[in-house]
Amino acid sequence: MRAPEPVVTVDLFSEDRAALLSLLADLADEDWLRPTACAGWSVHDVTLHLLGVDLANLSRRRDGFAGLSPGPGEAIVSFVNRFNDEWMQAARRLSPRVARDLLAVVGQPLFDHFASLDPLALGGPVSWAGPAPAPVWLDVAREYTERWHHQQHIRDAVGRPGQTSRRFLHPVLATFAHALPMTFRDVDAPLGTAVQLRVTEEAGGDWTVRRETDRWRLFVGEPETFAARVILDPRTAWRLFTRGISPREARERATLEGDPALAEQVLQTVAIIA
Numbered sequence: 001m002r003a004p005e006p007v008v009t010v011d012l013f014s015e016d017r018a019a020l021l022s023l024l025a026d027l028a029d030e031d032w033l034r035p036t037a038c039a040g041w042s043v044h045d046v047t048l049h050l051l052g053v054d055l056a057n058l059s060r061r062r063d064g065f066a067g068l069s070p071g072p073g074e075a076i077v078s079f080v081n082r083f084n085d086e087w088m089q090a091a092r093r094l095s096p097r098v099a100r101d102l103l104a105v106v107g108q109p110l111f112d113h114f115a116s117l118d119p120l121a122l123g124g125p126v127s128w129a130g131p132a133p134a135p136v137w138l139d140v141a142r143e144y145t146e147r148w149h150h151q152q153h154i155r156d157a158v159g160r161p162g163q164t165s166r167r168f169l170h171p172v173l174a175t176f177a178h179a180l181p182m183t184f185r186d187v188d189a190p191l192g193t194a195v196q197l198r199v200t201e202e203a204g205g206d207w208t209v210r211r212e213t214d215r216w217r218l219f220v221g222e223p224e225t226f227a228a229r230v231i232l233d234p235r236t237a238w239r240l241f242t243r244g245i246s247p248r249e250a251r252e253r254a255t256l257e258g259d260p261a262l263a264e265q266v267l268q269t270v271a272i273i274a
Helices: 013-025 029-033 043-062 076-091 096-116 136-158 166-183 234-241 247-253 260-266
Strands: 194-199 205-211 216-220 228-232 255-258
Touching (some): 043 076, 043 136, 136 166, 166 205, 228 234, 234 247
Parallel strands (some): 194 228
Antiparallel strands (some): 194 205
């Protein structure tokens, strides 16, 4: 096992956006109305959400514009849901063509900003990875996973192949693995207890969380011995971590080995704000 290295994603944003724009340009009118895995959102809605994510990030990150913020005592999940709902109510006035054209314009300035940042500097926390300041590369990788998995929602809805080669999907899975220590934060286990996640196929990999003195720590690779191991295919893994399927559904497709409670805990991993 070894400590995880930064997940470098800055060179993937432009390719991911080009693939999205090509996909959207090829959709028929009825495709925009198809439901997606995001409850209550059509393909049109998911596209508008991606546009809103770009605009909000460009304003906040590049321009330092505070915009909306949580109200007094408002939890981050409640705020994000309210933020998304308010944006969607206004954005649904935009046609699919306007949404696509705007995505073509606003993406590159944001992606250029991401590329200008020091990836090793500390920034704000990535909530699903823990409350402490996170390295900028993890924050940027989180933004890549947001765009990748929503594009996949659109592709699933319209029956088009996904961006699932190792180049595009492995960084998503490697980023999501950083949610594992947070998943285990309240799990009591003897010092040195190791729990392994194996994602199969070309895009997959091995990640392990090990109980240390004051926390669970993430490693890349497999331990000499494990207390529990969960084996998932990549399609199940990314959908589980983004709540596209339930832990029960994932369990039906997974192989669980060792301590049942520890293995089940892996299936509680969430790598989005939800």
